[in-house]
Amino acid sequence: MLIEIKELRKSYFMGDYEVPVIHGINLSIKKNEYVAIMGPSGSGKSTLMNILGCLDTATSGNYFLNKIDVSTLDDDALSLTRNREIGFIFQNFNLLPRLNSIQNVELPLIYAGVTSNDRRERALQALERVGLSDRVTHKPTELSGGQRQRVAIALALVTKPGILLADEPTGALDSKTGLEILALFDELHAEGNTIILITHEQEIANYAHRNIYLKDGMIHSDQPNLSRSLNPLNETDRNQ
DSSP, X not given: OOEEEEEEEEEEEETTEEEEEEXXXXXXXXXXXXXXXXXXXXXXXXXXXHHHTTSSOOSEEEEEETTEEGGGOOXXXXXXXXXXXXXXXXXXXXXXXXXXXXXXXXXXXXXXXOOHHHHHHHHHHHHHHTTOTTOTTOOGGGSOHHHHHHHHHHHHHTTOOSEEEEESTTTTSOHHHHHHHHHHHHHHHHXXXXXXXXXXXXXXXXXXXXXXXXXXXXXXXXEEOGGGGGOTTSHHHHTO
């Protein structure tokens, strides 16, 4: 099992006042699953995403990632696990405007101590994978929204993480461009990547193979996505 969460709870504290956000969640995600986590504002999905991404820690309970109990790690070990295991894709792209595409994609490899030649080669491969081999010297301001998101996906892929964690990845895009990004996610999933998609839109969640719905800090439903069979990008159609 890639992810195993047991009785996970998270509260925030304002002085002596405790604000519970997640209430004893149990959750398992296998390698190469494509999961959408949904829920209204205040449901706890952003908090759960931050814990899954090792950006935050639980108040109690356990989070096992590749059989390592992440909930017991100190900040340095948590940061190392995050950099090795998780590729983040955000709604606002999180690219540095002064850097061009290849420089943005190289950043996590610099932090990982990869040599200059190796990181350039890996960054070029990642950009080629998302269809941007002709935009490697362009800065974010010289790219369309869809191209910026593709750079962000290349940035997430370049360290070859076990999980792609996407937070509202089409939220800043028009409908046509959003569908192109979801088609790319389909391809990445077919190549063996585990994808966890955070969204508040059912239309977007329909592209995942499993839907988890949060309500009031608890899992309200967790089931296979039957509407996936209606998705024009599904594997049956792709292989015809």
